[in-house]
Amino acid sequence: IVLTQSPATLSLSPGERATLSCRASQSVSRYLAWYQQKPGQAPRLLIYDTSNRAAGIPARFSGSGSGTDFTLTISSLEPEDFAVYYCQQRSNWPPNTFGQGTKLEIK
Amino acid sequence: QVQLQASGPGLVRPSETLSLTCTVSGGSISSDYWSWIRQPPGRGLEWIGYVYHSGSTSYNPSLTSRATISVDPSKIQFSLRLTSVTAADTAVYYCARSYYNVLTGYYNANWFDPWGHGTLVTVSS
Numbered sequence: 264i265v266l267t268q269s270p271a272t273l274s275l276s277p278g279e280r281a282t283l284s285c286r287a288s289q290s291v292s293r294y295l296a297w298y299q300q301k302p303g304q305a306p307r308l309l310i311y312d313t314s315n316r317a318a319g320i321p322a323r324f325s326g327s328g329s330g331t332d333f334t335l336t337i338s339s340l341e342p343e344d345f346a347v348y349y350c351q352q353r354s355n356w357p358p359n360t361f362g363q364g365t366k367l368e369i370k
Numbered sequence: 371q372v373q374l375q376a377s378g379p380g381l382v383r384p385s386e387t388l389s390l391t392c393t394v395s396g397g398s399i400s401s402d403y404w405s406w407i408r409q410p411p412g413r414g415l416e417w418i419g420y421v422y423h424s425g426s427t428s429y430n431p432s433l434t435s436r437a438t439i440s441v442d443p444s445k446i447q448f449s450l451r452l453t454s455v456t457a458a459d460t461a462v463y464y465c466a467r468s469y470y471n472v473l474t475g476y477y478n479a480n481w482f483d484p485w486g487h488g489t490l491v492t493v494s495s
Contacts, residue, residue, distance in 0.1 A: 294480075296481050298415075298482075304487075305464055305466075305484075305485035305486065305487060305488055306415065306464075306482075306485055307483065307484075307485070308469055308481060308482065308483035311469065311476075311478070311481045312478075315476070317469065317471070317483060318471050318472070318473060349414065349415055351415075351481075351482075353478070353480035353481065356428075356480060357417075357419070357428050357429060357430055357431060358417050358429075358430035358431060358432070359417040359480050360417070361414050361415040361416070361417070362414065363413075363414045364414050
């Protein structure tokens with residue numbers, strides 16, 4: 264299953280709302296996760312099974328979707344949220360597959 | 371809190387075998403699934419495979435003929451061997467544990483958290 268993320272780069276200001284998209288080449292049901300990766304760091308799990316926040320993840324992060332179209336929303340951007348975001352599916356494995364990433368940068 | 375640290379040679383010659391070890395601290399390795407995931411420079415993430423604490427494994431079909439993941443509970447480590455490497459295997463290699471939410475009891479082998487700090491492996495002569 265190929266995951267396509269859009270946009271490749273998203274330029275926003277702190278306080279704005281961010282909407283990131285992930286589209287699957289075939290249905291993954293609700294078996295989709297989102298990760299955040301900051302420069303020089305390992306990825307961190309944000310959201311699993313489409314809409315469940317991982318432990319310790321702030322409520323401003325939310326996920327939605329089903330089937331082939333998914334969205335990660337950050338309701339009000341904090342300075343620490345500017346990073347690269349990856350989606351990942353576990354519906355049809357092996358292998359687990361990741362999207363190519365969306366870079367969220369400061370405008 | 372479980373922490374992971376990948377280690378191994380930073381340079382491997384083409385056609386040779388890449389060997390990495392992930393050391394787990396702050397918890398037991400005698401449960402859960404333990405994964406290797408890699409990231410070529412400037413590119414996205416690729417799941418290599420995982421090992422269960424019992425020793426059973428699952429691999430990315432694109433790498434299954436070259437990859438071996440094993441676990442050593444006595445050393446609280448798990449390892450990756452990748453044979454016949456080429457420049458395309460140059461990447462930052464991460465080790466990770468399957469996700470477990472201690473508050474809700476939710477567990478799944480195919481979500482990954484936490485991850486260790488990655489180690490860069492360059493394949494070059």
